[in-house]
Amino acid sequence: MGDQLEPYVLIKKNGLTKPYKSISREEFQKFKKLNGLLRDFERTQGILPLVESNASALDNYVSKIEKQNHDLSIKRLEILKLNDEVNRKLLNFLASGRLYLDHTETRLKRSYGDNSKEAERFDSITSEAYDDFFAYRFFYQLRNYVQHCGMGIDFISNYSSSKRIPGHIDSHKINIQFSPKRLLQDFDGWKHVKNDLKKEGDRIDVYGFASEVTRILKEINIRIYLAELSKLQEAGNWIVDLVEDVFESGGQPQIATLDKNGSILNANILVPALDVIQVLGVINFENNSSKKSEEYFPMFGFCFKLSWNKSIKQFEITCPSVSELKVTDKKKEKVIDKAEVRFKEILQKHLEQEIRSPVPLPWRKQYKLIVGNI
Structure with missing residues (x-):
């Protein structure tokens, strides 16, 4: 320079x-x-x-x-x-x-x-x-x-x-x-x-x-x-x-x-x-859609899905890589906290029982879901 x-x-x-x-x-x-x-x-x-x-x-x-x-x-x-x-x-x-x-x-x-x-x-x-x-x-x-x-x-x-x-x-x-x-x-x-x-x-x-x-x-x-x-x-x-x-x-x-x-x-x-x-989970660019739309966000290298469940009128989080993960709450912040705790519990169970750990979605798939929503 x-x-x-x-x-x-x-x-x-x-x-x-x-x-x-x-x-x-x-x-x-x-x-x-x-x-x-x-x-x-x-x-x-x-x-x-x-x-x-x-x-x-x-x-x-x-x-x-x-x-x-x-x-x-x-x-x-x-x-x-x-x-x-x-x-x-x-x-x-x-x-x-x-x-x-x-x-x-x-x-x-x-x-x-x-x-x-x-x-x-x-x-x-x-x-x-x-x-x-x-x-x-x-x-x-x-x-x-x-x-x-x-x-x-x-x-x-x-x-x-x-x-x-x-x-x-x-x-x-x-x-x-x-x-x-x-x-x-x-x-x-x-x-x-x-x-x-x-x-x-x-x-x-x-x-x-x-x-x-x-x-x-x-x-x-x-x-x-x-x-x-x-x-x-x-x-x-x-x-x-x-x-x-x-x-x-x-x-x-x-x-x-x-x-x-x-x-x-x-x-x-x-x-x-x-x-x-963003896909690494360092920063989150919130979209401007209503709370009833679905969105994807990263955590621990995995991709999570956040949506609004009409039948129970609560936010719901699932993970494409972890079928047993499903948490709900009326508040968005709380349901994310619950998902983090639940995900750690699942990983710990897999570790203790020597079960194969969940596998993240491929990077390009995560990129499409997370960045493609914005």
Whole structure:
């Protein structure tokens, strides 16, 4: 930053943007760092829907081919076209899955440090998934295989006769699978997966593989998110403290550098990640709807639904992730307090009885419910 530039909090109000208060350069640099942390987190969360979409595309295409009764005279060129399309969808899935893992690891190390608790937590959670799930181990090493040896998918023709007449064929189905034997022959870098492949026999179905890996990646993401939540909330709280008086003035805050003439340099205008901060539960932007409308709000990294129950004429709170949570009260503040107490009780019960803890909704789903209501 040149000596002629000074950082300011701006206020955007009634269509106009103007300087509101000056801040120190140290505050400006800290804002950039913390706001960047929140935006980086948000961008990483945006990769998981891509992973899920690619998994669905692969499974749907495989299912379509395997269910279809193909013409007995289908040419090899047509089989190759089908094979190419399946492999393309597999590559998309593998690339997006590894993209999520690589970006998450890089983000955590860049944000908190290579030896931080957050980075160590990532290593611990992913190592646990690698040890516990064959699908995850296979996915992790399969990306290395396709980079060095090509695709591991085989198309196997399955002919049969519905009339059970010797020599009569009226059905031609295609099975799509990975061949463990060929995978082992072509590649020496399977590491711990080598023994797994030897145990799998002649085939591993392609259908369902990507969906299972996606489920595991989503669980990894949720565990990392909950472990990181307090740090993200700390960042959000600091930013809110910096610009809270702008809200109180009825405006929207921005951060920018001004030259000595007070001109706003558009290239240097930074917008606080208030939407992310809201979903993290740091700040709540009340909507102006009546008490009878439903709204969603965050707490402890989970998403809660607040609505007006007409039959009992009370506010009601439920949680999409916790079916047993349901509290009511005539006052909005009290029903929220009740929900917090009840949620803690449920978590404690799960901990004491060693029951699997509730799982938050995916980040993008929470974002849509919470921010989308405003």
